[in-house]
Amino acid sequence: MKRNDKPSNGxxxxxxxxxxxxxxxxxxRDFWPGIQPAQAWAYSAALVLGGLLAVSLAALASLTLWQWVLRKGGTDTQWLWFARDPAGLQAQRKR
Incomplete structure (x- = not known):
């Protein structure tokens, strides 16, 4: 897979x-008449930052949960594409 790092894409x-x-x-402006542009920008920036924070916290919680599941003996869902477990997994589960 070729990665496209052209600055024009950014x-x-x-x-x-x-x-x-x-x-x-x-x-x-139609939904909130009389608001100043700077105030609207500040609210928008706060909303975007709050959304980024929420997505970051959700990703962190999800990754932590799946890491815990794998440490407790769960199988990575990507292995479900294969017909059998990877070599050595059964021995590792018995430990």
């Missing part, structure tokens, strides 16, 4: 994010 993504956030702000 620029395109930033432009799209700016356009979408501007569109959301323009539509949001």
């Amino acid at each position: 620029i395109k993504m930033a432009v799209c994010m700016l356009i979408l956030s501007g569109l959301a702000g323009w539509v949001g």
